[in-house]
Amino acid sequence: MRDFVLLYVNGVEHQVSGDDAFLSLSDYLRYSLNKCGTKVVCAEGDCGACTVFLGRLNAPKSGIEYIPVNACIQYMYQLDCTHIVTVEGLKVDGDLNRIQQSMVDCHGAQCGYCTPGFIVAMCSLFEQCDKGEKSCNVTRQEVSDALTGNLCRCTGYEAIIKAAMSVDEKEYKRLDNLYPSQTLISAFKKHHDEPVSVKGEESEFFKPTDVKSAVEYKSNHPGVVIVSGGTDVCVNLNKGRIEPKNIMVLTHVSGLDELKTSGNTVEVGARVSLRKLEEFFQETLPEFHHILWVFGSPQIRYAGTLAGNIANGSPIADSLPFLFVSGAEVEVAGLKGDRRIKVNQLYSGYRKMVLTDDEIIVKIHIPLPAKSTKLKLYKVSKREHLDISSFTAAISLERDGDKISNAQVAYGGVAAVVLKLSKTEEFLNGKPFSLDTFRGAGEVAMKEIMPISDVRGSKDYRLQLAANIMEKFYFETADEKELVCP
């Protein structure tokens, strides 16, 4: 068993052991390596100032794939066999790279404190594009999307967006050209499949490489905290809400990163990132794609996973309403083997799942809705992007001529768990598809939920949304000739 984390920072190898392995990447960079270009502003993934590149072996293990992540919510134990590139590591032959130059030319930096994060996020846009195609014209929308995870208090963003827009993709020199990938690939290939365990003063972490040892470790260490993308766990660590003795990272467990369609069902491995999912569903199911597109920020989606969203079990987790109405199932592995649980039967209480102490989620099975199914997903938040929902909903149904059948309704943010509204469903089934029906359903839905008031919205507001969303569904799915204006 290896007892250190192996990583590269701007091309230089580091072996991290002891307490350093339990630092956040941003603290490691700033305090242990004295690389202070990476800034810490919120320490919980909300601002992007700490954005760095995380490079790791791509799926065929033939190259290094670089993604932007928030260094404040990546802990060192997640980073075995990775190459971290910080803002200090982006110069080309000692000169500003094309993006850095453009940010100077367009006045994209005022006070400059958010700038390192913006530079990396912007470079990542160019790093991602192309992918073999001839060229990649960066649109304003793409720039804006790539930068939703970065806050700036000075510039009003306009100058930053212009800076990205004025770069010709061909002039951007990719990281593979700055840091020859061959050394990295061979080092990572060699060490990738080694389990790692590091003990610190107060905690221990384990990086298994197969499901069996992961399950065994979990059953032997009650209270172990599983870390997948870490976008929930690391925020809790930073806030001091949890102080785990044992940590298990799933980054290298084989078989968990598969994403495929089998018949009418999509199978999502527990390590598949939300970003991959977003790409996948773009054509397969645009309605779900949209929810993934407004999920957190690119940095969060590159790191975070669907399994993490499910296991975290927040009543406002954005993926859940859809998984509830589509009949999705999680596949869990335990000492006694695998079993499947319907997502809408997974929760026994606020952030509580019905899993046993040894079980981990390995896969999610999502049946695709039929062509005839009318499905709508909603996320209501103050800001459209990078915001936690105050209310979420999924409504799906079939129409038999004039009649509604197979209605499925799930609301989030209206109780301690996401709710499947069976009374509302019952009310809808068999009723005519009309505005009156949906108004009536809104009334029923209001009685079926128990929202509370919090910083994201009052109880009354949520009740009102619960009713309004039904009407909205009607207007969005009705045929033109049926539309009666209220």
Next chain:
Amino acid sequence: MPATKDKSNSPIGRETKRIDGPLKVTGNAIYTSDHNFPGMLYAVPVGSTIANGSIAKLDTKDAEKMPGVKGVFHRANIGKLFRVAPNSDYNAFSDEDRPPFEDDVVRYYGQYVAVAVADTFEQATAAAEAVKVTYNEKKPNVDTYLTADSKVKVDSERGDAQKAFDAASIKLDETYVTPAETHNVIELHSSVAVYDGTTFTLYETTQGVMNHRNVLCQVLGVEPEHVKVISKFLGSGFGSKITPWPQSALAAALARKLGKPIKIVLSRKMAFHAAGHRPRTQQRVRISADAGGKLTSIQHDYLNHTSILDDYKENCGECTKYFYSCPNVRITTALSRRNIGTPTSMRGPGAVPGLFATESALDELAIKLKMDPIQLRLINEPEKDEDLNIPFASRNLVDCYKTGAEKFGWAKRDPKIGSMKRDGLTLGWGMAGAGWIAERFSAEATVELRNDGTAKVSTGTQDIGTGTYTVLAQVLADKVGLSLEKCEVVLGDSSLPPGPLSGGSMVTASLIPAVAKAAQKAIGTLLSAAVKTPGAKYFGVDQKEMDYTEGMVHKKDESASAGIPFQQVLDSGNFKFILGKGSSESTFAGKPESSKHSYGAHFVEVTWQEEIARLRVSRVVTVIDAGKIINPKAGRNQIEGAVVMGIGMALFEHTNYEPTKGAPLNSNLADYILAVNADVPDLEVHFLEFENKDLNEYGARGIGEIGLAGLAAAIANAVHHATGIRIRELPIKIEDLLV
């Protein structure tokens, strides 16, 4: 001796890239928390978990035994810290006057009660969490409804406003509220203190290195020459770094106590407690008009909350005094004390919340009068400053309204509520005016001409991100006629000649005369050296016949190119550099001859979708009248940034104090919502560059704050136009629109 008069060549008014840009885009600009020193220790403050009461017991035993811990410090063992003597000058200006740990009374949530010091940041954090504090807790007062705790004071009065109001038939009496807002500067407040046995070197993130030194030397009880404050780069301030906060005194006191460099970096959460905020304001506005729309009275009675110990006044009536023509005006102010940390200036203090109230009220009045809101403003445009009874230096607000209306397409506005649609969305169009003071602080600067052919300007101010390094390089380049690359700017050090605070958008205006004089002095000395150095080309020539043009020393009656480069004069005299000092006075003293302000107008379009409760600011046209814009690139950037901040102010920003504990509930960037790039509207900024040199020779006034003034009112006015709902309390909550 003007250096160059060839305007096409002048760097003033030219689009200029930031000279510090390359450092910032590579992560090589060093900010406070990036400073590391051998042996440095980390300190983490322990914040109180009550907002009102006192400390009964402080148990530090467990914390002290933790790994790496060097000690836990509090009132009994930190050493004496003093207050700043009352001072009406801006020489030593502090908002929170009580030094940390002065007594055992807790007056706001998060007030520091102890501080843990350890080898690493993690260890110090763990130790701070392990300090056990017991309190005698009392119910805090964080009520949002404000009532006057002190005597109501009259800010300004003319005529008899009440009488006119009573007599009027068209009138309005409404109360407008702006919430507590936290600056949430991207760079967190932090301090790194080094003490060498006599002198403190404090690496601070401050909008006033001089002020910070003047305050800290008093707090530490040492002579000013024993405190040096350094702030080379800062991650902006927006007012939250104008005066020092308690962590600075703690870092310095610990450095003295322990003989080791100390670093304190606040968490985002702590920055909501003890690093200032814009206080809540509650403003009753009574206005009346005659049937033709001419204002007959304005009464603006405002309150703001302040902390238990400090009297922070949010000067909401600042613009009301001079903005409109009106014979009867009365403005009053009072404070309302709360168990909340001390408030401070936040971008556009006073005017920004004040204009939300008055410019909303004007919109309401226009509706009562069935009059276009621009028309109402034109009718009430004053010819002079009616408060001070002096002429305006340069007021082109009418041009702002007209230009804005034209660029925005205001003529197409249908005043009927909710009547304008586009792509299924309801549109709302609103507008408002803006004003901000234009004054100067006193300032000193030195200019050096150096034997390598370069020049340098030094002054004890700082670049908070607005572009002071670049603007001063432009001014210097203009004054000594050299290219920008040859001009060095040194700022951010309290041992330099005293420069201005970065507050009130006054740095540029304040420094122009000082730098001009310093350059003139340096050039004078240069010419004198040229004629006094034996063997040099112009030795013995009467100095009056000499001239200096774009780096060349020559005789007046010959062309510049016939002369010699200035560095040759230095070489022949064997001088490394020639220095000139310049200073300029503040414009605050004495009665002014003219009333100096910047102006602006905002035109806003919102889109509203009721079913999914989505409100968006889709288009903003802003016209600014701030005189000469020295660097249009930086200028536009300032206004764009302010407009986007204003969208946040109107729609999201609000610090929410929980009533039982008194803690800010949303003390993080997930719950305190700032605008992101997706919130940026289609945004146009226009500058009207009317010439007026009352403030300085270029006619440059400040542009840092004006862009935020009035914007929230323009948005609220647009929201009313779309929805028919008048929002008088910010932020505009979707809940309030769903009725």
